[in-house]
Amino acid sequence: MMNFKTSIMWFRRDLRFFDNVALSKASFFSEKIIPVFIFDEIILKKLKNKRDRRVQFIFDSIKEMKQELNNNGKGMIVIYGDPVVEIPKMALKYNAQCIFTNEDYEEYAIQRDKLVENNLKQHQIEFKSFKDQVIFDKNDILKSNKQPYVVFTPYKNEWLKNVNESYFKLNSFDMNKMMPIESIKDDLFNFEMQKIGFQNTDLLVKPGRKAALNCLNQFSSKINLYAQERDFFAKNGTSFLSMHLRFGTISIREAFQFANHYHSEGAKIWKNELIWREFYKMILFHFPHVEKGAFKKECDNIKWENKEEYFEKWKKGLTGFPIIDAAMRYFNETGWMHNRLRMIVASFLTKDLLIDYKKGEEYFAENLLDFDLSSNNGGWQWSASTGCDAQPYFRVFNPEAQSIKFDPSGAFIKQHCPELIACDSKQIHSPYQYQNNLFVNLKNYPKPIVEHDKQRLKAIALFKK
Incomplete structure (x- = not known):
């Protein structure tokens, strides 16, 4: 050059x-x-x-x-x-x-x-x-026949086999070579949000490089417990670095260098999440049709019911399923959602409400603070069983079971569904089952809009057609 x-x-x-x-x-x-x-x-x-x-x-x-x-x-x-x-x-x-x-x-x-x-x-x-943005992209990790991987685990294994410390080398720059202020004074950064047609808003996650490094530092006390605690919504066991990786306030090489300092199962699982990110970017590059339709093209023929009333209640957190409602209300308030909650609400929209995953994907795309096309699309298609290496269509998340397992005390639900604050740790996951025994008025909380067991069977039937 x-x-x-x-x-x-x-x-x-x-x-x-x-x-x-x-x-x-x-x-x-x-x-x-x-x-x-x-x-x-x-x-x-x-x-x-x-x-x-x-x-x-x-x-x-x-x-x-x-x-x-x-x-x-x-x-x-x-x-x-x-x-x-x-x-x-x-x-x-x-x-x-x-x-x-x-x-x-x-x-x-x-x-x-x-x-x-x-x-x-x-x-x-x-x-x-x-x-x-990534350690490996496009054609860096391919099968022996030069075709892209479509299953994560063999992709991950090949990724790990090919990587070495040289891939995590950090890059320097010379500040002295940046153009002096006086040489570009006519075009300097001097306008406010309103001049590009937007208004100021509050953020759950602080922006910028300093905040990214602070976030990484805080994660150092959590990474070794990441495998055990990452799925519990009320424990704050995640890194909150997805926004910083999305906008590049921290580099992927810094993230891997950080993780490589730890030799715990938590660090290993977190690195797997970073590799999933690269897997989905590779999928988007090799299979651009996923942006508009299902990875499994035959799934474009699924006859989703797409009841608009159900979709609106899902968006607003008014489904009568406490974990779904708490997740969606928190999402609407902050623009962020815990990864397992993303899977739960996506499964619920597609398998319980029988609504096309693309509607949910679009709603997330409009509101996710850490929105990344490849990861958002990959995650939704995984949950909807239409994507590569996806959840099998006959495995349907039970929202009550997920709630009991990952929010056992109901702490997360109570924080975002105050109508249920008087419920105990057993009642809160499905309050209408206990309505005759509750010392709380449920008139301010909606009844479940569907029956999970019936909808599960209907979802399976949809995929079998």
Whole structure:
């Protein structure tokens, strides 16, 4: 690769300076680097909620990056617009010879980057993209016949066989090469959320690099117990790093380096979760049809009942199944949901309410703070039994049994369904079974909208057709 006098570093899902592969490459091959972030109007115009938590997370993370640059006399350009137009325009304005960025694996991003690259070629400007989000991607892990894996365990085994410490090496950069403030003062970051059409909102998880490192540090006291405690909703046994990995305030290499310091079953299970993330990204790349339909194409013919009344009650947490309602209310309030709860509510929507998984997937896509297309799609198709390596269609989560097992005292339910606060630890998982023995008025809590045992049999019949 040749050296460049001036390059642009286009930040996207990598909102950090440290251990950023593209930035490290730009730092090595460039005399000066202009940091750029674009609030993509094509993406943002599709967001219905103008208090979208993800936009807030990005906005605040960029403010932190900008402050770090300013403290060193450097600046950052932030634009609202179409990257296909704005990146070439910015390159021409500052006479940049190369754009450095990190790869994205979603279909929209792939096509957008191709258009950007083609526009840049017309002006003899180079476009360089690098693997940064994952340890292995695309064709890195394939079967012996060069076909992609569609079952997780053999993929994971091959992943582990191929990895070594060199894959976790952290990347450095030279702050001195960042463009001085005075050289880009006309385009500096100087607007508020309202100028991109959004309003400020509160966040459950603090954004930015400092918060990511703090989150990782807090997880150090929990990782060894992760295998035993991660599924208990009231125990706070998870890492809360999914948002930071999603927006790149921390790198995947840092996450694995951290986990490799521990030799417990908890650390092993957490690393498996990180590998699942890469598995789903690989699936999305090789099987892009999953974005629009089932991985198992025959499942596109399932005749879901799709009762809108049921869907609305599921969304609002008014199903009469306490663990479902508590999970959905918490989700609506915070934009986050515990991983096992995601499986439980997804199974309930598809197997109990007989509603197409795509409706649930879309609702999560609109509201999940850590929304990632590949993981969200993979998780929903797993629960709906339509995906690769999915839950068998005849295995249907029983919400009451899941509630008893993973919220035995009902602490999580009581926190988010205050109508049930007077129930004891036995009654709270299915209060209407005990309504004649309860010293609590249930008139403020809905009756179950379906009978689980009947719906389970109907779901199995749907898949057999």
